[in-house]
Every structure is written in structure tokens, then in C-alpha cells.
Amino acid sequence: MTIKKGISLALLVIGVVALGLVPRMGASESLLNLLILMFIYTMLATSWNILGGYTGQVNLGHAAFFGLGTLTARMLYTGGCPLPLAFLVAGVVPVVFSMLIGVPAFRLRLRGDYFTIGTLALSQILYITIGNVLPKITYLPMADIQNYQILPRYYIILALTVFTIGVAYALVKSRLGLGLVAVRENEDAAESLGVNAFAHKLLALAVSAFLGGLTGGAYAYYQPSYYFNYTFSPPWSLEPVTMTFIGGVGTVHGPVIGAIFFVLLKEWLVLRVGEYHLIIFGVLFILVVLFLPGGLVEAWERIRRLVARRTTVKATAPTACAGGNNLPGN
């Protein structure tokens, strides 16, 4: 078990170092852009997964957190605020906003659908309101655009991505991870065993909103110009859901795999079928939910187990639900 852990850790470090070295090895700017997109989508899916995957509270308005993050970071950054502070506030603002829906929905024990519809409504309200109040295109400061450097952006967003995955991993591997999953699996049973479901849902919401806002901060720092309300638009709510499910909901590595797969497939499809890629992703999402609810992680797990059965006589005990949960005790 510890050897397996050591190997995973080593692979992880090698992966991050390799990503750090990519620009030094003469990577093209378009490759760096593609990687940055993967980083941002990984952050987006990972932040959604904490609440939607681990805690079972389906949020269909993640764009609100992402959008508020972009808005806050962009405003502060163009106003001359130092970058780290802009990122920090970009995370905090969505947390405050998330409590607007979280406190009433969770306190009144409006389970499931109420919260989901509430998040969808709030994100749409923000999308329309921002579109009316700020119907403009936002630009990075002139100095930044004239001298646009991809390299610092690549490294900073890579660091933010590692941070986001690290937070998700630490949370899930702690006692709190067990509590979140208990709330998802059965709220009554969780409460009867001492888990304060309300507090756990709020915590998951806050962490999800913070990391979602941070993702927005990364995007605002990366993208030279866009309409203010673009980052509040529905795709930013739906894509993290799609990516998380394709990768493997309720696992730490699932959203990462989902994001990489999603960005590559989207890139490939957009070039060939243009806007029709939306239909393909919609169908893919339905197929995954129906036939592979654990996503690519589950597919891999199934293959692994099939191979293991062929090579060893001893039947392997099933240790994974939809490809494992990365919780303590696994």
C-alpha cells in the first residue's frame, strides 16, 4: 500500500516537474495555450467536484462563482492591485455570494433539487445583470497587452492548479472527507452518527466557491479581452459538470482526467464540426451517466480488475465504487 502511494507521489512530482519544464523544451505558444486551458478547466472541474461530487449537492450555477472570480480579479488587477491579493479576493467574493443560496437552502433542509434550481437561477440572474450593467468588453491593462507574456501566466496558472488539486486532496483525505461523503450517501445516517450535515454542506460550498473564484482569477489574468458577462454564461456552469462526470465524479483524479479529455476532444471537434460539438458533448454526457456512472476512472478500474482476474487466481475484493473515492481507509 505504501509502495503504491510512493509510486503515485513520485509520478505526480515527475508530472508537475515535466509540466514546469515544457516551456523550456521549446514548446510552441499554441501548445502552452492548450495546456493553460487544461489547467483552467482542471481547476473548474475540481472546484465543482468538492460540492457536487463529494458532498452530493448538485450545483448548476458554478458560473456564478467563476464569473465573480473573473470580475473581481479583473477589476482589482486593472485597478493596480497586486496579483496575489487579486487572486485571494477573487476567491473570497464568491464565498460570500455562495452563502446567499447555501444558508437558506441547507438550513431549511431543502434537499437536492431546491439547491440545484437555486444555483441555476442565481447564476442566470448574475449573467443577465452583469450583461446589463457592464455591457462592455474588458481588456487587460495596455502595458500587459503590448507586452503580453505567456510564460509567467503559464507558471502562475500551473501553480494555482497544483494548489487547487492539493486543497481538494487534503480536504478529502482528512476526517472532513469522510463527513462530506457521509452526507452525500445518507444524510440521516450521517446525522445520527454525529455529522453536522448543515455545517458540512456549507463548508463544501465555501471551498467549492473559493476555488471556483480562484479559477476565475486565473482566467481573468490569462485572457486579454472578453465581454464582462461572458464568464457568467451557462457553459461555465455546465462544462465542469460534464468534465467531472466524464472523468469520474467523487474522485480527486477524475476531474483532472475529465478536463484533459474534454479540452483535447473539444479542440479536435471544434475544428471539424464547429458548434455541433455541443451536441456531441451532450450525448456523451448522457451516455456516461447511463452506462459508466464512474466515468473514465471507473472504466480504467474495470479494465484493471479484468486483467487482475486473468493473471491471479485470487479474486480481488471490490474496493471501489465508481472507481474508488480517495477517502481515508481506502
Added chain:
Amino acid sequence: MDFLAVERLTKFFGGLAAVYQVGFTVQEGEIVGLIGPNGSGKTTVLNLITGFLKPDAGRVTLAGKDVTGLPPYRMCRNGVARTFQLTKPFLCCTVLQNVMIARTYGRNPAPNLRIAAEEAMEILGVVGLTGKANFLARDLTLMERKMLELARALAARPSLLLLDELMAGLNPAETEEAMQLIRKVRDSGVTILVVEHIVKAILGLSDRVIVLNMGQKIAEGPPQEIVHDPHVVEVYLGKAHHA
């Protein structure tokens, strides 16, 4: 002082009094049975004690402390654990994780996850699920799920354990096994309130029995007296039988 005291507990569902003015006490170290026909309010009483329902009137005190209407998780941390009639395992977690959750959140939680895992394994040993520790809860049989339910409740380190029809659906051999286990739990210093539908199981287990019918307490006493109580015979078997 009574370990658990329930006074004039009342709960209405719409106009129906599901539980009406029910009062009883449980002494430390007792196994008390709560019986009654379908719909007599047994589970409702249990839900009122554990905080899953808020009583419309009445009081619940635990070791002299008023705990009426506290939320379930606070009741658990106060030392009241329960099992559910329809088992509620965390299906996508392993058996070990199920028990670890209770060990890390219940009363006197383990200081860290390693110790929680060790103590969870010990408890799995008590209920005979050691070999299933790494199985998913969804892959367990009914008997195993019932035992997991008990293991989780025990992992919350309760001083008072409420068992809601733990033996329902088990075959006679399994019922006997479960009864042995419940006695063992009592001997380890846990006070137990057993809700059961099966009269036979509860009579062999309880020191004292409380009988509910239509939301009200109709009898209370040692098991041998209760089975001969004309009231009890009447609600279970009908009037003609008793005559």
C-alpha cells in the same frame, strides 16, 4: 436519577396523534423493549428521542440533562446512537469507512484517522465483519447490513443505544446471534432501548417491556407479566381470543 426519562411526549402528524402523552424511564444498564402493533408509534418515539422529529409537547432528559429537540448529531455526541429499521449504509463507502465515519464524528472521537481505522477494525471484529472490511457496503447481505448498522452505532461510543427493529427480516439463527450480541453490548456498559415488532425476540432480551398502542402507552412491566396482560393480548390478538 433515571438515565433516560421521557415525559408526556406528544407528536401530531396533521390531526393524528402519532404519539400522545407517552412517558417512561430507562435505568442505566437496562435493556428495555418497546413493542406494539404496526403504526403504534414505536419508531416515532425513537425519532423524537434522537432528534429526527421535534416533539409538539413533552420532555426528554438524558442523565438529568434536558435534551428535548436537540438535532440528531448533537444527540449522538451526547451519547445517544441509533440504528435504522431500514438500514442506511453509506453504500459507496467500504465497510471500514462506514465505521470510521462514526468513530471520527461520534462521542469521544478518535484523535486521528489511523487510530480511528484501528478502533473501527476492532468493532468490526465484535460484529463479525472483519473479513468484509474492504468490501463496499452495497455488496453486503441483509444480515451483514444489519451488523454494519450496529457496528456504526457502536463506533459512535454511545451510552444509550436505540435499536429500531434490528432483527426484522433475520432468520431464527441470525436472530439468536443478534440477541447474543445485544446482550454482549449491554454487558460492556451500554444501556439499550429495543424497538421490535417480533414479540418473541424482545421478550427473551428485555429486562422490562413498554407496550404502545395507537400512540399511547398501554402497559409496562417485566416480559413475563406483559404477555399475560389482558390489554396487550387484546391489541395483539383481538378481543375474542382473550375471552
